[in-house]
Amino acid sequence: MNITVIGTGYVGLVSGICYAELGNRVICVDKDLAKVATLQNGGIPIYEPGLQELSAKNTAAGRLSYTSDLREAVEQADIVIIAVGTPSLPNGEANLAYIDQAAIEIAQAMNGYKIIAVKSTVPVGTNERVAKLIRSWTAEQFHSISLPEFLREGSAVQDTLHPDRVVIGADSETAAETIVRLHRSLTDQIVVTDIRSAEMLKYASNAFLATKISFINEIANICEKVGADVTRVAEGMGYDKRIGHAFLKAGIGYGGSCFPKDTRALIQIAGNVDYEFKLLRAVVEVNQDQRMNVIRKLESIFDGELQGKTIAVWGLAFKPNTDDVRESPAHEIIQYLTQSGAHVKAYDPIATRNFRSMYGENGVMWCDDALQAATGADALCLLTEWDEFVRADLVELQSLLRKPILIDGRNVFKEADLAETKFIYYSIGRPRLN
Ligand code: UGA
Numbered sequence: 001m002n003i004t005v006i007g008t009g010y011v012g013l014v015s016g017i018c019y020a021e022l023g024n025r026v027i028c029v030d031k032d033l034a035k036v037a038t039l040q041n042g043g044i045p046i047y048e049p050g051l052q053e054l055s056a057k058n059t060a061a062g063r064l065s066y067t068s069d070l071r072e073a074v075e076q077a078d079i080v081i082i083a084v085g086t087p088s089l090p091n092g093e094a095n096l097a098y099i100d101q102a103a104i105e106i107a108q109a110m111n112g113y114k115i116i117a118v119k120s121t122v123p124v125g126t127n128e129r130v131a132k133l134i135r136s137w138t139a140e141q142f143h144s145i146s147l148p149e150f151l152r153e154g155s156a157v158q159d160t161l162h163p164d165r166v167v168i169g170a171d172s173e174t175a176a177e178t179i180v181r182l183h184r185s186l187t188d189q190i191v192v193t194d195i196r197s198a199e200m201l202k203y204a205s206n207a208f209l210a211t212k213i214s215f216i217n218e219i220a221n222i223c224e225k226v227g228a229d230v231t232r233v234a235e236g237m238g239y240d241k242r243i244g245h246a247f248l249k250a251g252i253g254y255g256g257s258c259f260p261k262d263t264r265a266l267i268q269i270a271g272n273v274d275y276e277f278k279l280l281r282a283v284v285e286v287n288q289d290q291r292m293n294v295i296r297k298l299e300s301i302f303d304g305e306l307q308g309k310t311i312a313v314w315g316l317a318f319k320p321n322t323d324d325v326r327e328s329p330a331h332e333i334i335q336y337l338t339q340s341g342a343h344v345k346a347y348d349p350i351a352t353r354n355f356r357s358m359y360g361e362n363g364v365m366w367c368d369d370a371l372q373a374a375t376g377a378d379a380l381c382l383l384t385e386w387d388e389f390v391r392a393d394l395v396e397l398q399s400l401l402r403k404p405i406l407i408d409g410r411n412v413f414k415e416a417d418l419a420e421t422k423f424i425y426y427s428i429g430r431p432r433l434n
Helices: 010-021 033-040 051-060 070-075 097-109 126-137 156-161 173-183 195-226 230-238 259-272 278-290 292-301 329-339 352-359 370-374 394-400
Strands: 002-006 025-029 064-067 079-082 114-118 142-146 166-170 190-193 310-314 343-347 364-366 379-382 405-408 424-426
Touching: 002 010, 002 070, 002 097, 010 025, 010 051, 010 064, 010 079, 010 156, 025 070, 033 064, 051 064, 051 156, 064 070, 070 097, 079 097, 079 173, 097 114, 097 126, 114 126, 114 173, 126 142, 126 195, 142 173, 142 195, 166 173, 166 195, 173 190, 190 195, 195 230, 195 259, 195 278, 259 278, 278 292, 292 329, 292 379, 292 405, 292 424, 310 329, 310 370, 329 343, 329 352, 343 352, 343 370, 352 364, 370 394
Parallel strands: 002 025, 002 079, 025 064, 079 114, 114 142, 166 190, 310 343, 310 379, 343 364, 379 405, 405 424
Antiparallel strands: 142 166
């Protein structure tokens, strides 16, 4: 099939490259000329394991190309996939300006029947809005498809090529069949439904996963007070098939470009139809507060006085295996520390550059390696569970810190890992060690 993908952000780029890998002819379009040039030259503007190799392979095979010429790309397509960003407006609602713009530009380039699919996460009714917009600009025939995306950053290629399910919201049986055919080799779990249900399903899935995280984080906070261990609690809960083990890792709260934005958007979607989504409001509030768990521990250790203390921070990305720092818990934690007069020494294996450009300099010392960040610090806070940190030599680490205080915001270490050390070890929802 001839597929044109509009938008080369995470979703657009990964999907486009993976559709080419399945044997389709794919054109990825972006307005950002520098990004297109990078892609044409074999570069990948995001850090995503395996993506660069797949892009190079499919470009060389002549199945994949990158352009800023939307008109030509749309003219050549049987299926146009909109995968532009839907950032949050100040009230939490999704900003549909890029979607609208893409719809108009597609309409202006239409040269015959096409399937127009929306992969961006969009509020219920957006596909109808897109169809209406296109109809107001062209008399060409088309069908709409809602094609929500469930990939995770850091395992995006794997998630796209081996999805748990594919969801297709359609207003026509024949268009649905074409899109089913496109995904048939990926999974047997293809859910074909109406467009509005598909749009809702994406928000409901992300909101549910966010709820699991906030739930286990609250259980962790209670565990700390009653002397229980949340990792054992979650493990035992997870064996119940109705609960499952996934997304029950307590920590410092979820971040990233999806959960924070989508939970806010769903609260707003509900509000727009006069429904107060009380549970999800609480999920968001708990998540916000969970970042303070680390701060509260530091304050209790230093009797509320962070002024003049040197705090090492390991991990700036919102999760490991990505350089994405959007809504990363590290942001608020570091901000709080610097505002309290602490000196922060921060390190991340790959996200430091992105973090710096988002955060500014603001008195943080950015370090080139993990041990350099720890040297001379009064305490170390681990905020992202990168492998490099999990494998750290804790004996050496202890010798570099001024005080052997380790606050593990992701519960990566076990009691046995610390056996050779004198660390005073705090984690989330587990008893303090030493
Ligand atoms: C999430 C969903 O998992 C994807 O299915 C979805 O497609 C994507 O959003 C999206 O809407 O585009 P992603 O944001 O890449 O994917 O990352 P996750 O792996 O889901 O992690 C999100 C956050 O939750 C991270 O900050 C992570 O540290 C945190 N988390 C996750 C926990 O704190 N505990 C857990 O048990 C799991």
